[in-house]
Amino acid sequence: GIEYFHTKIYKIEEEPDTKDLLIHYRDLKSEEDKTFRANMVVLAAPTTSSEGTNLLAEKLGIELDNYGFFKSKSYFNKSLSMKEGIFLCGFCQGPMNITETAADASGVAGHVATLLKSARYSQVKASVKDHQSKDKTVTITPRALIIGGGVSGMGAALNISKQGYDTIIIEKEDQLGGNLKFINLLYPAKQDSLEFLDNIEDKIRKNSRIKVYLNSIIKEVKGSIGNYEIVFVDEANDVHEIKVGVIIVATGSQEFKPHGQFQYSEKNENV
Structure with a gap:
């Protein structure tokens, strides 16, 4: 079953002999300091927008959502802000993992490349004139x-x-x-x-x-x-x-079905 503790945790330490995790906390009901022994601890701390987000949004003239993060044009155009020409990437839109952040960055790069298509390679050519390369040019x-x-x-x-x-x-x-x-x-x-x-x-x-x-x-x-x-x-x-x-x-993926593992089989429909 699930047991809920109304607490404030102030320290987690490992017991050297057993490798158990000792969670030291203040019980908010009894106001007593207590210790809970666990084999594993999952940290699920909340996150907020960066300090100064409000000021930056005001200077750029773009909107924030109800949680203080930059507001996207729509859920399916998350790289686009509510203002033309300003793009969003990563955690400024809300909590996301590393994979999502990298995908976001790639999406923004694609949008920027589209805007700059008429100027593509113009500065590269100028630089090559000053720094001649010995590499072979291929079509x-x-x-x-x-x-x-x-x-x-x-x-x-x-x-x-x-x-x-x-x-x-x-x-x-x-x-x-x-x-x-x-x-x-x-x-x-x-x-x-x-x-x-x-x-x-x-x-x-x-x-x-x-x-x-x-x-x-x-x-x-x-x-x-x-x-x-x-x-x-x-x-x-x-x-x-x-x-x-x-x-x-971009071939997509499908769910992994671990036949023979974790009791996954036709006999165990609930697994």
Whole structure:
């Protein structure tokens, strides 16, 4: 069962002989100092926005949410603030783990690259004139391949196309959407998942820079960064050979079913 203690913990120390954790706390009901012995302690401390967030938000002219974090344009556009041209990344939007923060940073980089597409490499050329490189220059194929037509794959294709590059999506199923097709409601925004998916698919269909191959399987990938040669078979069983400069793998994932472990089996339906 679960036992609840109304306390204030002031110290946790390890007992050398048993390796147990001794939790020293003040019982807020009896006002007595007590000790609780445990094998494991889970720290679930709350977090708040950084000091000075209010002042920075006021200077930038952007909104904060009810918890004092920077407010995103929507749950599905978390990199966009409520003000055009100002992007959000990481913990300033609210608590998140390292993986989410890294993904956020990548998303913001994509938005910025789209805005700066007309100035791409302009300063690099100027720098090379002053510092001549002995490296060999190679021609890069200005086309991207997205493997997987789920939300991540479609989002990547849209971003790359906005930067002025042709993009190819290869999806093994007979339709786009990935696992989102099997979800009714998106939490916590409580948005209809099919409506959200239809909106993205509509953008894909109307984008002349994006070509989609469904029911298609990649047979061979060779080459190196900037110059890849791809061989794949489409739904008509026709073989295609294409060249791309960038490959993004967005094949998604599925839940791990630990057969033979943790008593997971057909006999134990509740595990």
